[in-house]
Amino acid sequence: MPRILTLLSLLSLSLCYSPGVYAQEREEEEEDAFFIRRIYDVALTEGRCYDWLRALSTDYGGRLSGSPQAAAAVEYTRQMLDTLGLDSVWLQACRVPHWERGDTERVRIVNSPSRGSIDLGGLALGNSVGTGPEGLSAEVIEVQGLDDLELLGPEALAGKIVFFSRPMDPTPIRTVTDYGGAVDQRVYGAARAARYGAVAVLVRSITTSRDDVPHTGVTVYEDETPRIPAIAISTLDADLLSGLLRQEVVRVYLQANCRTYPDKLSYNVIGEIKGTRYPEEIILVGGHLDSWDVAGGAHDDGAGCVHAMDVLQVMRRLGYRPQRTLRCVLFMNEENGLRGGLEYARVSNERGEFHLAAIESDAGGFTPRGFSCDGEASIFVDRFKSVIDRFYLLEPYGLSLSKGGSGADIGPLKSQRGLLFGFRPDSQRYFDYHHTANDNFDAVNKRELEMGVAAISSLVYLLDKYGTD
Amino acid sequence: MPRILTLLSLLSLSLCYSPGVYAQEREEEEEDAFFIRRIYDVALTEGRCYDWLRALSTDYGGRLSGSPQAAAAVEYTRQMLDTLGLDSVWLQACRVPHWERGDTERVRIVNSPSRGSIDLGGLALGNSVGTGPEGLSAEVIEVQGLDDLELLGPEALAGKIVFFSRPMDPTPIRTVTDYGGAVDQRVYGAARAARYGAVAVLVRSITTSRDDVPHTGVTVYEDETPRIPAIAISTLDADLLSGLLRQEVVRVYLQANCRTYPDKLSYNVIGEIKGTRYPEEIILVGGHLDSWDVAGGAHDDGAGCVHAMDVLQVMRRLGYRPQRTLRCVLFMNEENGLRGGLEYARVSNERGEFHLAAIESDAGGFTPRGFSCDGEASIFVDRFKSVIDRFYLLEPYGLSLSKGGSGADIGPLKSQRGLLFGFRPDSQRYFDYHHTANDNFDAVNKRELEMGVAAISSLVYLLDKYGTD
Numbered sequence: 027m028p029r030i031l032t033l034l035s036l037l038s039l040s041l042c043y044s045p046g047v048y049a050q051e052r053e054e055e056e057e058d059a060f061f062i063r064r065i066y067d068v069a070l071t072e073g074r075c076y077d078w079l080r081a082l083s084t085d086y087g088g089r090l091s092g093s094p095q096a097a098a099a100v101e102y103t104r105q106m107l108d109t110l111g112l113d114s115v116w117l118q119a120c121r122v123p124h125w126e127r128g129d130t131e132r133v134r135i136v137n138s139p140s141r142g143s144i145d146l147g148g149l150a151l152g153n154s155v156g157t158g159p160e161g162l163s164a165e166v167i168e169v170q171g172l173d174d175l176e177l178l179g180p181e182a183l184a185g186k187i188v189f190f191s192r193p194m195d196p197t198p199i200r201t202v203t204d205y206g207g208a209v210d211q212r213v214y215g216a217a218r219a220a221r222y223g224a225v226a227v228l229v230r231s232i233t234t235s236r237d238d239v240p241h242t243g244v245t246v247y248e249d250e251t252p253r254i255p256a257i258a259i260s261t262l263d264a265d266l267l268s269g270l271l272r273q274e275v276v277r278v279y280l281q282a283n284c285r286t287y288p289d290k291l292s293y294n295v296i297g298e299i300k301g302t303r304y305p306e307e308i309i310l311v312g313g314h315l316d317s318w319d320v321a322g323g324a325h326d327d328g329a330g331c332v333h334a335m336d337v338l339q340v341m342r343r344l345g346y347r348p349q350r351t352l353r354c355v356l357f358m359n360e361e362n363g364l365r366g367g368l369e370y371a372r373v374s375n376e377r378g379e380f381h382l383a384a385i386e387s388d389a390g391g392f393t394p395r396g397f398s399c400d401g402e403a404s405i406f407v408d409r410f411k412s413v414i415d416r417f418y419l420l421e422p423y424g425l426s427l428s429k430g431g432s433g434a435d436i437g438p439l440k441s442q443r444g445l446l447f448g449f450r451p452d453s454q455r456y457f458d459y460h461h462t463a464n465d466n467f468d469a470v471n472k473r474e475l476e477m478g479v480a481a482i483s484s485l486v487y488l489l490d491k492y493g494t495d
Numbered sequence: 496m497p498r499i500l501t502l503l504s505l506l507s508l509s510l511c512y513s514p515g516v517y518a519q520e521r522e523e524e525e526e527d528a529f530f531i532r533r534i535y536d537v538a539l540t541e542g543r544c545y546d547w548l549r550a551l552s553t554d555y556g557g558r559l560s561g562s563p564q565a566a567a568a569v570e571y572t573r574q575m576l577d578t579l580g581l582d583s584v585w586l587q588a589c590r591v592p593h594w595e596r597g598d599t600e601r602v603r604i605v606n607s608p609s610r611g612s613i614d615l616g617g618l619a620l621g622n623s624v625g626t627g628p629e630g631l632s633a634e635v636i637e638v639q640g641l642d643d644l645e646l647l648g649p650e651a652l653a654g655k656i657v658f659f660s661r662p663m664d665p666t667p668i669r670t671v672t673d674y675g676g677a678v679d680q681r682v683y684g685a686a687r688a689a690r691y692g693a694v695a696v697l698v699r700s701i702t703t704s705r706d707d708v709p710h711t712g713v714t715v716y717e718d719e720t721p722r723i724p725a726i727a728i729s730t731l732d733a734d735l736l737s738g739l740l741r742q743e744v745v746r747v748y749l750q751a752n753c754r755t756y757p758d759k760l761s762y763n764v765i766g767e768i769k770g771t772r773y774p775e776e777i778i779l780v781g782g783h784l785d786s787w788d789v790a791g792g793a794h795d796d797g798a799g800c801v802h803a804m805d806v807l808q809v810m811r812r813l814g815y816r817p818q819r820t821l822r823c824v825l826f827m828n829e830e831n832g833l834r835g836g837l838e839y840a841r842v843s844n845e846r847g848e849f850h851l852a853a854i855e856s857d858a859g860g861f862t863p864r865g866f867s868c869d870g871e872a873s874i875f876v877d878r879f880k881s882v883i884d885r886f887y888l889l890e891p892y893g894l895s896l897s898k899g900g901s902g903a904d905i906g907p908l909k910s911q912r913g914l915l916f917g918f919r920p921d922s923q924r925y926f927d928y929h930h931t932a933n934d935n936f937d938a939v940n941k942r943e944l945e946m947g948v949a950a951i952s953s954l955v956y957l958l959d960k961y962g963t964d
Contacts, residue, residue: 070665196539196942199892234942393862393921395893423668424864452862452921454942473665473703473923 062484068340069480075332076472083322083467090319091359092124092290100293107297117293120369122359124290128283136277146263149240150284151256152362161281168271184223190215196234201453208232216256217248226255230264233457238262241461244362294366295356303349310353310384311337314360321465329391331356336479348490357435371438383445383489386433391470392451394481398430400446412492531953538949544801545941552791552936559788560828561593561759569762576766586762589838591828593759597752605746615732618709619753620725621831630750637740653692659684665703670922677701685725686717695724699733702926707731710930713831763835764825772818779822779853780806783829791935798860800825805948817959826904840907852914852958855902860939861920863950867899869915881961
């Protein structure tokens with residue numbers, strides 16, 4: 027099939043282009059290709075993302091919403107944006123949840139008949155309640171997912187610690203796909219198990235790695251059920267626990283003194299270059315400034331923040347005067363509340379703004395593979411054909427465009443009916459680090475990070491130049 | 496332009512396909528897509544490459560030709576191939592150079608007027624002669640490349656240590672391109688500088704990283720000029736030396752006791768599954784078993800070896816009976832001699848063999864981006880159109896096909912006029928590790944490595960099924 031397409035396509039060229047039209051398109055194509063190449067040159071030689079990320083993930087690591095680190099990161103990134111000569115830099119207030127892990131997390135298999143007592147490594151899920159200072163001890167029942175709960179019912183689950191052990195599927199090519207297939211038990215496991223009288227949940231970490239590193243992440247409670255503690259264990263510990271459960275009754279002792287405090291004031295950090303011709307049309311590049319508390323938040327999502335900041339830096343350095351308004355937004359509280367993203371969209375709608383496009387980088391600082399575009403097909407075809415048709419200019423840089431999700435923080439902008447893009451870096455290593463104590467600066471490669479800035483800047487250039495049809 | 500192509504292409508479908516032809520092609524396409532998906536499933540869940548690489552790069556690290564580690568790696572990989580139930584596994588003898596680094600490498604800036612004496616980290620280039628036990632001391636002259644030597648001439652260079660400091664260009668998207676632009680000074684610098692009476696050379700390490708890790712690699716002497724010592728220094732040390740040279744005369748003391756011993760007997764390790772229908776047509780997958788001496792040789796080229804071995808393992812596990820002969824070849828001595836590759840081709844030609852295709856993996860165990868294909872355009876178009884036209888089946892896995900180089904070891908097979916492919920993984924991190932003490936198992940990601948096996952196996956499947964036209 028492709029063979030015939032190619033032959034006919036070549037034929038069609040000579041039929042469809044009058045020499046004049048062809049020459050003009052050709053000139054424009056060359057101009058675009060040349061500018062995109064300059065973007066890459068500058069990003070790879072004069073980028074600042076890597077140095078910013080070093081600071082953000084070492085000096086301001088563990089930027090969980092409401093923490094002193096998050097507050098300091100707001101100020102640091104505001105100051106850095108202030109060095110870029112933008113038209114304006116400001117903070118946008120939002121109230122955020124304030125959860126703290128505390129200083130105790132214990133997961134202990136108690137007096138196993140075959141193995142005695144074994145301490146596992148545990149990491150409380152974000153928003154989890156604590157166990158109280160005495161902790162709690164109960165028999166463990168293993169399930170493969172949320173559907174098992176209803177099948178087992180309260181007679182099997184009441185008074186138990188429910189252990190969600192469904193592994194992440196290693197076969198999808200994009201690991202984000204696998205993650206989507208496993209994450210429900212982490213997010214909703216505690217709330218759903220509580221409906222049947224469970225006293226706590228343990229969750230197998232969501233990663234395809236087999237290692238001893240637990241992965242945290244958010245859990246979401248329901249108003250109508252009791253809040254029970256939820257703790258992640260590593261994949262190796264989960265395998266150990268599953269193995270024991272196949273041969274004997276296992277009791278586990280849990281202790282955690284995490285807790286939620288009253289909401290705090292925090293901020294989205296925003297910088298923009300005003301458009302020269304269509305200032306009312308906004309092109310947003312963003313990431314989220316908060317991270318989990320256990321590491322530097324280098325890939326998640328320090329990388330996305332410095333991507334967004336460096337896009338403006340690179341465009342400035344190139345002397346580029348955008349026709350449309352370029353806005354960098356570092357959202358607060360993506361991890362356990364999305365308050366920053368929601369507040370940003372609320373204010374934007376209230377002001378009657380129009381986001382022609384929003385691009386979120388929240389999948390790590392790895393080699394770019396392309397962008398996924400969220401929204402109705404009619405939006406692309408009717409209104410953004412000129413941009414989408416020129417995406418082939420980015421293909422020599424290893425980038426492709428696909429339908430798919432965009433980003434949690436920009437999702438609330440969907441009602442403005444612009445284009446929402448998710449930046450898609452290579453995903454193979456992401457879940458080695460995601461939400462763990464290993465998500466630190468040393469896990470990020472400089473070139474891979476810089477290539478992300480170049481990729482996003484290039485898409486921004488096309489969006490700014492060709493806008494809507 | 497692409498817009499019009501696409502519209503016409505869609506139109507053309509209805510014109511060109513009679514329903515019968517379409518249904519048959521469609522069925523074959525589905526069968527191929529299904530099998531390729533199974534290859535990925537097996538490679539990602541039952542691959543053995545990662546465990547093999549752990550052994551190869553830890554137990555048998557530093558596999559430089561002629562070393563005990565190289566000899567042990569020959570035996571280890573032969574045994575592992577023997578566990579796969581192949582039709583035959585054998586060793587192919589070849590004589591290889593035997594160079595040893597020795598135990599002393601000193602690079603010292605002596606009595607700099609501004610900084611006193613400074614010890615730099617040095618790593619002798621492979622094949623380099625030593626300095627003798629007393630070492631040597633001389634004034635340093637910095638050059639940007641081979642062409643500078645002729646401009647400066649013997650009056651400037653005689654008695655000096657020539658410092659080749661041209662950095663690797665960070666702007667190409669594939670780092671292998673940058674490497675090609677910088678490597679000549681390392682390979683030929685010593686021989687060329689010796690023509691003008693230089694007493695030794697220092698070479699800036701070939702990497703875009705700025706760090707204190709020196710990178711070794713081969714240097715090649717000429718018969719007609721004296722052999723002078725050649726030592727690599729890290730990019731940070733190179734910057735320091737360049738900085739000093741801008742302000743003062745710098746003398747450097749060098750000492751190295753590396754030396755070349757008589758050639759030794761070694762082996763290529765080969766395993767094959769005989770073709771059921773065209774056993775005389777060989778599809779080769781390969782990597783090189785030798786590595787530099789300073790690390791585990793995990794990416795270069797342990798990854799390529801376990802890729803090649805695991806392709807056969809995965810095909811066996813799938814119960815695949817190839818029509819053509821599948822052969823895994825682990826070449827000896829790619830790094831400093833290519834003796835294995837030359838001997839393999841010599842024997843193959845002598846036996847009148849025909850390699851329908853050869854695929855070499857020698858660019859690391861990173862996420863696959865595709866394959867580059869070496870050879871005359873006429874070979875593809877006339878004889879391999881059926882295979883090339885079906886490459887689109889691999890595009891959903893992020894793979895693309897381009898013209899370009901293949902691999903050093905399979906290069907000598909070119910005269911058989913088959914297809915020569917180079918496996919192309921993502922290249923951004925490769926030169927962080929290449930030829931350094933950091934090229935160890937912990938630099939390899941399991942999923943990225945396994946994806947390479949799947950990518951190569953999928954291409955092998957298409958080559959085996961569709962062969963030549």
